[in-house]
Amino acid sequence: MLGISLAAQLALPTPAYATRTDNCTASSLPWSPVLYARITKDLPIGSVIPGSTISNTVSIDCTSDWSNDNVWGDTCNGGPNWALSEASETLIRETSRPGVYTFDGLPEYLGYQFMSSSGQPLSLDSEGRHNTGVRIATGQQSVPLDFRLIKISDTTATSTSAELRMYLSCNGNEWGNRNAAGSLVTLHVDIEQITQTCSMVIANTQVVLPTVSSSAFNGVGSAAGSTPFTLEFDCDADAAAKVNISDATTPSNATDILTLQNDSSADGLGVRLTHQGTPVRLAPNQAFDLGGSEFPLDSPGGSQIISLPLAAEYVQKDASVTPGTVQALAVVTIAYD
Missing domain, CATH: 2.60.40 (Immunoglobulin-like)
Known part of the structure; x- marks a missing residue:
């Protein structure tokens, strides 16, 4: 029962x-x-x-x-x-x-x-x-x-x-x-x-920032160690494309500061990319049209190498800075119009 x-x-x-x-x-x-x-x-x-x-x-x-x-x-x-x-x-x-x-x-x-x-x-x-x-x-x-x-x-x-x-x-x-x-x-x-595409001339670009003193930072948002570099794109004739940059460590990041990788020993810092002095806004999850900075890659009439001048710099994120090593990783994504 x-x-x-x-x-x-x-x-x-x-x-x-x-x-x-x-x-x-x-x-x-x-x-x-x-x-x-x-x-x-x-x-x-x-x-x-x-x-x-x-x-x-x-x-x-x-x-x-x-x-x-x-x-x-x-x-x-x-x-x-x-x-x-x-x-x-x-x-x-x-x-x-x-x-x-x-x-x-x-x-x-x-x-x-x-x-x-x-x-x-x-x-x-x-x-x-x-x-x-x-x-x-x-x-x-x-x-x-x-x-x-x-x-x-x-x-x-x-x-x-x-x-x-x-x-x-x-x-x-x-x-x-x-x-x-x-x-x-x-x-x-x-x-x-x-079929008309663009590709990076150097697929993996490394940028080495200089050693700076923690005293170079005077508060949240202060930056130091700006280092210029250039991304080059080989575009077919009549390609119509655009490029954005996203954070490989935190893919959903929609700020202008790259997250430090786990093997970084410094704390309180991030890495910021700039274009002609303006911070590059990161694209969340490599998506376009969601507020991230976008740069055109157009090659009307013939194939060409298109250069995108950038710079990388340390930026203070927190109230205090702990000295150490800094590593960040960005992803470059190309989309077509």
Whole structure:
């Protein structure tokens, strides 16, 4: 009798999980952006495809009815967090490149990533969904969605398109916005292959700043050790491109100061790049049109070498400066008009 009674108790529906999955709303869902990406013949495998990056922060409001502490303990089936699942229930799988994912129907040379706020790919949870790391809760909660496409092979078409349809839900027990249709995230990407391209003449440029005394800094924002250098780009005839610079250590960085790498022993400092005396604003996650400084690379009529003069300098970030070594790493990204 004990076994029968226990089974009956567990099978009883609960208001939020078994019969009600519409206790949360989000005004920004469904979300259906259209992206226009361009892939070049020489884009390295593993690179983000320019134009394929987009971000959105979904604000979700849940009533207290979503929760049933007596049975589930403030969680959803399979975990407590909001997650993204493929809408047609096609199996999402990781490609040969760690943190890059695909599914049947996505072009074979493409992978994708949803990124966390710290710039790391969202992994798959036990239910095969992308775990956002944002826990479901009563009231307002914000779920950041940062998406990008990754080139995973050299098999490309002259033009193609890709579409990802994902549900945002709490592991299937609560929809992000009332129901399945209301919780769709549909990302449509039109992809064009670009044949007139630009490439860096020196792929990896090292800039050595001079040794300076900590007394050279007199407060937050003060700078020292400015060192000029030049990036050169070899552009095909009639190329129409632009370039931005981002922080390799903290990809989401949208300031004008590069984060020091972990093997730096100095503290309280960063490295700032300038162009003609003006600080270079970093592009978050290598994205264009999000406030980062952008520089044109146009070569009408014939191929040419285009120079971008820059300088690097130490800059004080904190109230005090600890002497030591300083290392920072920047990423240069080229996109096409």
